[in-house]
Amino acid sequence: MAIRRIVTDNDAALYKVARHVEHIDNRINTLIDDLLETMYDANGVGLAAPQVGILRRVAVIDCGEGPVILINPEIIHTEGEQGCMEACLSFPGKNGYVVRPSRVIVRAQNRDGEVQEYDATGLFARAVLHETDHLEGRVFLELITEPPEGYTEDEEQETEKAVIE
Numbered sequence: 001m002a003i004r005r006i007v008t009d010n011d012a013a014l015y016k017v018a019r020h021v022e023h024i025d026n027r028i029n030t031l032i033d034d035l036l037e038t039m040y041d042a043n044g045v046g047l048a049a050p051q052v053g054i055l056r057r058v059a060v061i062d063c064g065e066g067p068v069i070l071i072n073p074e075i076i077h078t079e080g081e082q083g084c085m086e087a088c089l090s091f092p093g094k095n096g097y098v099v100r101p102s103r104v105i106v107r108a109q110n111r112d113g114e115v116q117e118y119d120a121t122g123l124f125a126r127a128v129l130h131e132t133d134h135l136e137g138r139v140f141l142e143l144i145t146e147p148p149e150g151y152t153e154d155e156e157q158e159t160e161k162a163v164i165e
Helices: 025-039 124-136
Strands: 046-048 058-061 068-079 084-089 095-101 103-109 117-121
Touching: 025 046, 025 095, 046 117, 046 124, 058 103, 068 124, 084 124, 095 124, 103 124, 117 124
Parallel strands: none
Antiparallel strands: 046 058, 058 068, 068 103, 084 095, 103 117
16 A cells, blocks of 8 residues: 555646546555555545546545445435535645535445445535546536525534535
C-alpha cells in the first residue's frame, strides 16, 4: 500500500469520464488499497481514482462504519433532498453549499467482483454522489448554490459532518 498524490485544481483527470473496470486484478486491488490509505492519511471520507490521476471507475468511502469499495458504481435510485457544506481533497481550502438527494441506492462491484447494492442516506448518500460525480468528470464546485436564508452550519447534525472530502 502507498499514499498517492491527490491531484488538485485544474488537473485534467478531474474533468474526464473514468473508464469501466473490465477485470478486477492485482492492479485494481492495489489501487483500492492505495485509495484507502491515501483517503485515511488525508482525513477524508471518500476518494475516487481520478483524484489520484487514474481514470478508472473505482471509489472508496468510509463514513465511520468501515470502508466501502465501489467498482463500476451505478446510481439506481435517488430521492429527497439535503443541502449542506461540502469540500473536496482535490480542491483544498474551497467549500460550498451543495444540495443533493438525501437517499441514494447504488449498485457496484466489491473488490471480489461481487455485485452489491447500498441504500445510502445522510452523509453516506452525499459521499456516494460526490465520488460517483468524480467518476463522471464532475466536481462539487459545479453544484454550489446559495444556502437558504438563515442557514448556519450549526444546523448540520453533529454526527453527520456534511463535508465530503
